[in-house]
Amino acid sequence: MRPGSPYGTHRVLEPLGVLPQPAWKLDNTMSIYDNELLIDVAALNIDSASFTQIKSVCQNDETRIAAHVQDLVAQRGKHHNPVTGSGGMLIGTVAQIGPALAGKVNLKVGDRIATLVSLSLTPLRIDRIEKIHLQQDQIEITGQAILFETGLYAKLPSDIDEKLALAILDVAGAPAQTARLVKPGHTVVVIGGGGKSGTLCVYEAKKQAGAHGCVIGVSPFAKDCQRMKALGWADHALQVDATDALAVMQAVSDVTGGQLADVVINCVNIPNTEMGSILATRQHGRIYFFSMATSFTAAALGAEGVGKDVEMIVGNGYASGHADYALNLLRESPRLRALFEQLYV
Numbered sequence: 001m002r003p004g005s006p007y008g009t010h011r012v013l014e015p016l017g018v019l020p021q022p023a024w025k026l027d028n029t030m031s032i033y034d035n036e037l038l039i040d041v042a043a044l045n046i047d048s049a050s051f052t053q054i055k056s057v058c059q060n061d062e063t064r065i066a067a068h069v070q071d072l073v074a075q076r077g078k079h080h081n082p083v084t085g086s087g088g089m090l091i092g093t094v095a096q097i098g099p100a101l102a103g104k105v106n107l108k109v110g111d112r113i114a115t116l117v118s119l120s121l122t123p124l125r126i127d128r129i130e131k132i133h134l135q136q137d138q139i140e141i142t143g144q145a146i147l148f149e150t151g152l153y154a155k156l157p158s159d160i161d162e163k164l165a166l167a168i169l170d171v172a173g174a175p176a177q178t179a180r181l182v183k184p185g186h187t188v189v190v191i192g193g194g195g196k197s198g199t200l201c202v203y204e205a206k207k208q209a210g211a212h213g214c215v216i217g218v219s220p221f222a223k224d225c226q227r228m229k230a231l232g233w234a235d236h237a238l239q240v241d242a243t244d245a246l247a248v249m250q251a252v253s254d255v256t257g258g259q260l261a262d263v264v265i266n267c268v269n270i271p272n273t274e275m276g277s278i279l280a281t282r283q284h285g286r287i288y289f290f291s292m293a294t295s296f297t298a299a300a301l302g303a304e305g306v307g308k309d310v311e312m313i314v315g316n317g318y319a320s321g322h323a324d325y326a327l328n329l330l331r332e333s334p335r336l337r338a339l340f341e342q343l344y345v
Contacts, residue, residue, distance in 0.1 A: 001099060004033030008148035011123050013077070020078075020148070021121035028077035028123040030144045037107070037147040038096035043163070044079065044119065044139045045170040047086040048195070048269035049293040051137040054081065066129040069139065073126050080120035086292035087119030088137075090145055091156060091166045101149060112162070114169045115145070116152035116323060136167065136344050154323040160330060167344040171197035172326035173317035174267060174290045175204040180319070181263050181288055182208035187256055189280050191242045192267035193217025193234060194224025196343075197290060200329060201265045203336055206233040216255060218242060231335060242268055248276035266291050266315075274299040281310045290315035 004010045008020040011027045020026055032038045046054070046069075058064035073079055079087050091114045094107050107113070115122060123146040130140040147153060156165050174197040182188055188205040192198040194217065205215045217234040219225055225237035238251045252260055260282040266273060271293045278299065281287055287310055289299065299312055319325075330337040 001032070001034040003100070004035045004098075004149070006035065006149040008121065008150075011146070019121070020123075021118065024076065026077035026123045028073075028125050028146075030125055030146070032096055032098050032146065034098045034100040035149040036098045037094060037101065037105070037151070039090070039092040039113070039115070039145045039147060040095045041090050041092040041124070041141055041143045041145050043092075043166060044088055044090050044141060045166045046079070046088040046137050046139065047081070047084065047118075047170070047292050048137055048197075049291060050081040050084045050086045050088065052269045053083050055134065060134060062132045062134070065132055070126055070129065073124055078119060078122055078124050084292055085120070087122070089115050089117070089119060089166075089170050090122070090124075091162060092145065095144070107153075107155075112156040113153045114156055114166060114323075115147055116154055116169065116172070116318065117147070118317070122146065122151075136163070138163065138166065152318065157327060160327060161341070161345045164330070164340055164344045165327065167196060167340065168200075168326050168330065169323055171200065171290075171317075172322040173315070173319050174265070175200040175329060176319035176322035176325045177288055177290070177313075177316070178204040178265055179208055179325070181265075181286060181313075182213070184208070184210045185212045186262040187214045187216070187259065189216045189218060189252055189261040189264045190234075190267060191218045191248070191264065191273060191277055191280075192269070192291070193228055193237070194219035194221060195267055195269070198265075198267040199231075199336075199339070200326065201267060201290075202228065202233045203329065203333065205263075205265070214256065216252060216261070218248065218251070231339070242273040242276045243270070245275035245279050249279035252280040261285055263288070266294065269293055271295065272298075275302045275306075278303050278306065278308050278310060281308065283309055284311075286311045286313065288313045288315065290317075
């Protein structure tokens, strides 16, 4: 069996010399190297920004979406949306473990796992698309994938439905990073607070900010705002289009007495929300751009252009222990779990 690089560079076909994520094309043959895992894939959870773009270009037609996804993977050897630059993650069953990994991973053939690295760097082969879940950003498939030696994964829990676990693990970094950023008494704005990652962040922000803090959810949709109010974790639910930067700033200013936010967390799945996030943040505040639709050039130059001295954090989807942290939120909050079971099970 052939030896492979821990980082998967042996799978890069073009351009040579780069890592798998920025590569245009990967080798997705499913004969494993000695330090790889082979996974029989059950479902893909497509990154929200990517799936939103795919649904738009395919006009929400499931047949066209299936063809689009299959063509993309056939061309690139991975699910890496060239428009958004993002992928998603998957769940499946361990089919084979390379001998160089024996004893290094707490896995055996037959274990059900979720990968915690992006599909944009994961060699993937789709044999057949079984079902598309338009509202959940999930696609059931028959196929296989490769996980590299350095690839992160989580064993699927026995007490949480697999589809629900897939949905939560895809955004596990967001609440874990929120827990790091938000301190007691903080004013926190969650842009996209009605979505999947946004709901987890609103819940976590309220827990961390405490009784003397203030959590503000932002969504353009009335139903999201109504739900945020009903759940009770947001002190204010603002129905504002996040692409309208001045409207976001004014709405946040109105409910904070002009103080703006200590921390802004951006969870939206559409572009052009960088300036709304920046203008809603106080001087020397912090912004966590979890959204893969973010242009970090626009954010950096935009903050400079309006004279905002703010710390902007790239939305690293990984934080130590983030998988267990996110799943435990469902275990500690029956209301949160019931909501997500309604949406994803």
